[in-house]
Amino acid sequence: MSGAAATQALRRLKVAEVSSKIFGNTFNPTGERTGNYILRQNFRGENMVRYYPSQLDRNLIKVPRISRLVGDKLYDIDEIDRLNAIDKRRARGKGAPKKGEGKRAAMAKKKKK
């Protein structure tokens, strides 16, 4: 009786082997570790590199500069407010000096002389 069972098992194994060949499956009756799961994994390095924003993205994130980068297509309320405030200060003579007309620039000129 046991001999018959053994032949049955052998036959089943053979059938499994043939079927795996036909359907393109792997035949691994002893459950040996082939490491194929590693080859099946996707490469994720490209996604990892894209985690931090690039320098261009960084510049775009800075809101007041968006309007300057894109032109006057974008409408940035904060930026307009800021420019208005600067204009008001300038009208009162309180605006920031131009490049080379400030206190430090004047000191530097004196030193050169």
Added chain:
Amino acid sequence: MRSRVFRDMNARKAVVSKELERTIWRYMSRNTTLEPQIRMQAQLALGRTPREASPSAIKNRCVVTGRGRGVFNDWKLCRFQFRLRALNGDLPGVDKASW
């Protein structure tokens, strides 16, 4: 920008450059059908690749502040930046709970 963020960026670049090599070593070292000596060599080679090239050495940091802990991965923000933005209404779909 913090130096830790720079380090993390470099680590990410290293991961990309060493990814193929590492998968090969990993495959060979985990494959029990290969000869033990070959597997051993593959394991040693895997150990010799720089530490920062392993994906597990990478830390998702806050994109704004560079904070390493308490970072929400969905927004790439640390908890405080997340709170600021959420209260400001910058994060779509995020509401302050109230009941």
